[in-house]
Amino acid sequence: MIAPGQPAHNRLRPKISMLVSYQLPFKFEPDSLKADLGRVLSTDWRPHFNRPYYEGEWKALALRSTTGQANQIYRSPDDEREPMDTVVLSRCAYFQAVLKTFQCPVLNARLMSLSPGSTIREHEDHQMGFEYGLIRIHIPIVTDERVKFFVGHQRLSMKEGEAWYIDFAQPHSVHNLSDASRVHLVLDCTVNDWLRALFPAGQVPAQLSEV
Numbered sequence: 001m002i003a004p005g006q007p008a009h010n011r012l013r014p015k016i017s018m019l020v021s022y023q024l025p026f027k028f029e030p031d032s033l034k035a036d037l038g039r040v041l042s043t044d045w046r047p048h049f050n051r052p053y054y055e056g057e058w059k060a061l062a063l064r065s066t067t068g069q070a071n072q073i074y075r076s077p078d079d080e081r082e083p084m085d086t087v088v089l090s091r092c093a094y095f096q097a098v099l100k101t102f103q104c105p106v107l108n109a110r111l112m113s114l115s116p117g118s119t120i121r122e123h124e125d126h127q128m129g130f131e132y133g134l135i136r137i138h139i140p141i142v143t144d145e146r147v148k149f150f151v152g153h154q155r156l157s158m159k160e161g162e163a164w165y166i167d168f169a170q171p172h173s174v175h176n177l178s179d180a181s182r183v184h185l186v187l188d189c190t191v192n193d194w195l196r197a198l199f200p201a202g203q204v205p206a207q208l209s210e211v
Contacts, residue, residue, distance in 0.1 A: 018203045020152040022165045024137065025198065028098055030160040033141040036092035037183060040111065044088050046071050048112075056118025056176075063089040063185075064099070064109040075108045075188070077127045077134075083107050098139065098185065104195045107134070108188040111141075114176045122150070125168040130191055130204045138164050139185040144178035165199070 040061065048058040065072035068084035075083075083106065089095055099106050114120065128134055140158045149156045152170040166172070176182050189195060196204060 018205065019165070019199065020154070020167050020170055021156050022199060022203075024163040024165060026101060026163040028101075028139060028161040028163070029094070030141070032094040033098075033139070033161060033185070036094045037111070037141050039091045040088060044070050045113065046073060049074055053123050054114075054118065054120045057115035058113070058118060058120060059115075060110050060112045061088060062086050062108070062110050063092070063095055064106060066107075073110055077132075083109075095185065099187070102137075102187065102189055102195075104192045105190040106187050107190060108186075110186045112184050112186050114147075114174060114182045116176055116179050116181065118176050120172075120174040122171050122173040124171055128188075129167060129169050130206070131208045133191045133207045135165055135189055135191060135195070136168055137187045137189060138166060139187070140182075141185055142180060142183040144176075144180060144182070146176075146178040147182045148175040148177060150174075 044061045045059040046061065048054065048060055060073040061070045062072050063070075064083045064085055066075055066079050066081040066083055068086055070086040070088045085096075089099075089109070095109075099109060125136075128136060138158065140160045140162060143158060143160055145157070149158065149172070151166055151168075151172040156164070156166070158164050174182070191207070
């Protein structure tokens, strides 16, 4: 996600990714995801910090953060502290199991909710991608065919319980035209050999330091 005050047009990364999106070979149980979502308290959520980039209500909470606090929904790229589980995650056994599925460091894990009628305006995220050794994975918990998610100017359809890599350095936007809040579990993962092996050979770039 763009850091506070960072303009969307400030391109910090070459456009060398080959995959705009890719469905990972995991299928999580939608009912179990929703059961854990039901253990989240209304007071756990906080508004997303990038207020100029959305209309309506976009909110989030951390399941894992470098402070161990659920209200730390942004992790700076230069924050080298070890991530810690938050008290919200401690209440959610299935979310814990989902995170353990990923045999790579999960530096940040959040729930992100977009209310009915709300829009995330088109923007790009920076210092995020295989080139930087850090990728973002979305797992829909509550979604609807009326949610319109665009990445690289193409619509991406994700179903509940699926896991998707998305290249968020591409222009992307979301329009929730449904009558329910769209909620995703969002993981920021350090790229290692296990994670790279999930993708088609030759379809992901090396880290910039390796080029």
